[in-house]
Amino acid sequence: MNVDINKKSKLKKIYAIFSNVFLVTVAAIAVLAVTSAVRAEITNSAPSIFGYSFSIVVSGSMEPQIKTGELICVKNSDISSATEGDCVVFIGKTGAAAGERIVHEVIEKGTDENGVYLVTKGVNNPVADEDLVRADDFVGKTVWQSMVLGRIITFLGSMENAAILIMALVVIMISLKCLIKYAKAANAES
Numbered sequence: 001m002n003v004d005i006n007k008k009s010k011l012k013k014i015y016a017i018f019s020n021v022f023l024v025t026v027a028a029i030a031v032l033a034v035t036s037a038v039r040a041e042i043t044n045s046a047p048s049i050f051g052y053s054f055s056i057v058v059s060g061s062m063e064p065q066i067k068t069g070e071l072i073c074v075k076n077s078d079i080s081s082a083t084e085g086d087c088v089v090f091i092g093k094t095g096a097a098a099g100e101r102i103v104h105e106v107i108e109k110g111t112d113e114n115g116v117y118l119v120t121k122g123v124n125n126p127v128a129d130e131d132l133v134r135a136d137d138f139v140g141k142t143v144w145q146s147m148v149l150g151r152i153i154t155f156l157g158s159m160e161n162a163a164i165l166i167m168a169l170v171v172i173m174i175s176l177k178c179l180i181k182y183a184k185a186a187n188a189e190s
Contacts (some may be wrong), residue, residue, distance in 0.1 A: 053078050053139065055089065055101050057151050061122025062087070062103055071150035072142045074102060079116050079138040082106050088120065089139040092133045103142060104129060 032049055057070045066072065066087065074089045081086050084104045092098050107128060108119035118133040155161050 048076055050083070052143070053089075055103070056154060057103060057145075059122075061125050063124045065105075065123050066103060066142070066145055067147060069150045069154060070145045070147045072145045073152055074140040075143045076140040079118065079133070079135045079140075082109060082118055082138070082141060084109055087142040088118065088133070089142065090118075090120070090133045091137045091139065093137060101139060102129075 001125045053074045053076055055072050055074065057066055057068055058066050058070060072089070084106050087103055088106055089101055092100045092102050102120075104120035104122050104125075106118050107121050110117055115135060118138070119128050120133055121128040122136075156165065
């Protein structure tokens with residue numbers, strides 16, 4: 001009997017520690033995300049955490065290399081770090097893409113009287129981009145991409161979908177609590 005009590009006590013302590021660590025981790029991530037979002041809003045840029053920013057690809061110009069809807073992670077860096085063949089992100093200057101983040105491949109790097117420039121092209125586009133990418137427009141190089149995370153973020157971007165997810169999580173939490181209560185009652189009877 002004492003062994004069972006000690007075992008239950010240890011399990012409760014482990015559960016409490018795990019719960020607290022999980023809660024602190026989630027709170028820290030939330031603080032980082034909010035801080036990043038506020039800073040991005042103030043500076044009119046994409047949210048960035050520890051020198052990395054994220055974007056969802058909205059066009060097929062880089063397919064099949066990077067697909068529409070993928071989440072890309074960008075290492076924020078200086079234009080001098082870019083080399084031919086890199087997938088880079090920059091801010092569009094003209095047309096429909098003005099002010100938008102664009103991911104294209106570097107096909108040429110050079111220097112002129114205005115400094116370093118990049119010639120870029122979507123791998124699915126027939127011609128190079130009209131505008132040269134300059135240091136002021138350069139964001140960084142892509143380091144990884146994920147279709148799964150892109151789909152999840154796009155799904156959660158809708159308020160209705162986010163509300164459905166929150167309700168589902170609440171139902172799951174209540175169900176787990178009831179299940180644990182039932183299991184404890186069944187354990188106490190035996």
